[in-house]
Amino acid sequence: MVVMKGKILTMLKKRQGDFVSGQSICDSLGVSRTAVWKHVNQLKEDGYQVESVPRKGYRIISSPDVLTSEEIVPLLDTDFIGRNVINHHEVESTNLTAKAEGRSGCVDGTVVTTEHQTGGRGRSGRSWSSSPGEAVQMSIVLRPGTPPATAPPITQIGAAAVAVTLEAMGFAPKVKWPNDVLISGKKVCGILTEMTCELDRIDFIVMGIGINVNVKAFPKPVDEVATSLLLEGGRSLDRRKIAAEVLNRFEPLYRGYLKGNGKTYLEICRRLSWLEGKEISFEKDGITVTATAGDIDEEGRLEVHFPGGSSEKLLSGEVHL
Ligand code: BT5
Structure with a gap:
């Protein structure tokens, strides 16, 4: 049912606003006219504006800003990231769904998207607030085949x-x-990366990305720390384009890193580093310590310099200003 609706949508989209006759849809997909009509009605319920004219057929007038495969894949210029998009209208957490997909053997680069998370997750058991239809919430399944330390x-x-x-x-x-x-x-x-691995090899990684795009307001106390592109820029933006562009930009950086060229992503993180030179605090052996944040090294570790003159490199964790 859903597959057939997707196929009809793909046919209509290929014609970019021109009419596709009902008969040609029936012929190429092997379904009845009534079935086509029903699927088109479902597309309308999904938010697509479809015009139907007797003897001409159907044409798409506009598409909704939804994070489905039909909407995202045409915007990609990647080889494998996001080529398989699995969209659910609502899930507990896209990371949980992506992990289940990963365990069932989904292809490298599969992306799980949703319009709303009922139990969005942050790190260390924290939660991620979700506003239906206003954010990009997606998880990428990666199979780098490298050791866990990478x-x-x-x-x-x-x-x-x-x-x-x-x-x-x-x-x-x-x-x-x-x-x-x-x-x-x-x-x-915010990004939540989780990993399933053996001793010497990553089975798969799930990288969940939450971007507050058109979020108008956040619940307390998240409102004190969070912002959205709408609040910053004053206008609503197309979530599909943002999701696709993040995937387009992620693939070459990720591929470069796997091939041993991590310089490009590091250059970006260093150039845009929020922490460098700032006084920070973090937990060390159960005690809160303060230090000055330094550079990020080739392995993605943060250098910190203690007041006494000694330094350390942090592999991961939570740092506060
Ligand atoms: C993170 O954790 O920042 C990781 C967030 C990852 C979210 C994505 S959405 C798709 C995928 N599926 C999931 O279930 N998760 C991923 P952390 O650094 O622990 O930050 C969590 C803290 O950020 C919370 O304790 C709040 O203070 C704050 N927070 C919660 N919701 C937020 C939001 N929507 N925007 C900004 N800050 C938020």
């Missing part, structure tokens, strides 16, 4: 992809090591 920079590659996407749209984003993208000092995007 995983930490992948979060920053995601953050770099989001940051350059937002930069190209005219925003001034900053990357807060290791997993946030900020605008005006507030969080516009």
Whole structure:
């Protein structure tokens, strides 16, 4: 049912606003006229504006801003990232769905998207607030085939992809090591990377990205730390284009990293680093310590300099200003 609706949509979209006769849809898909009519009605319920004219057929007038395969894949210029998009109107968390897909053997680069998460997740059991239809919430399944130690920079590659996407749209984003993208000092995007691995090899990674695109308001106390592109830029933006552009920018950075060329993503994270030179605090052996944030090294670790003159490199974790 859903597959047939998608096929009809693809046929209509290929004609870019020109009419496709009902008969040609019937012939190429092997369904009855009544079935085509029913599927077109469902497309209308999904938010597509479809005109039907007797003896001419159907044509698409406009498409809704939804994160489905039909809407995202045509905007991609990737080889494998996002070529398989699985969209659910509502899920608990796209990371959980993506992990289930990963366990069932989905292809490398599969992306799970949703319009609403009922239990969006942050790191260390924290939650991620979701406003239906207003954000990009997606999880990418990656099968790098490399040892687990290669995983930490992948979060920053995601953050770099989001940051350059937002930069190209005219925003001034900053990357807060290791997993946030900020605008005006507030969080516009968070990333949650999870991994299933054996001792010497990653089975798969799920990288969940949440971008507050058209979010008008946040619940308390999230409103104190969060912002959205709408709140920053004053206008609504096309979530499909943003999701696709993040995937387009992620693929070459990720591929470069796997081939041993991590310089491009590092250059972005360093150039847009929010923390560098700032006084920060973090937990060390159960105690809160303060230090000055330094550079990010080739393995994606954050250098921190203690008041006494010693230094350390953090692999992951939570740092506060
Ligand atoms: C994160 O955790 O920032 C990771 C967020 C990942 C979200 C994506 S959405 C798609 C995928 N599916 C999921 O279930 N998750 C991923 P962390 O660094 O722990 O930050 C969590 C903190 O950010 C919360 O405790 C709040 O203070 C704040 N927060 C919650 N919702 C937010 C939002 N929508 N925007 C900005 N900040 C938020």
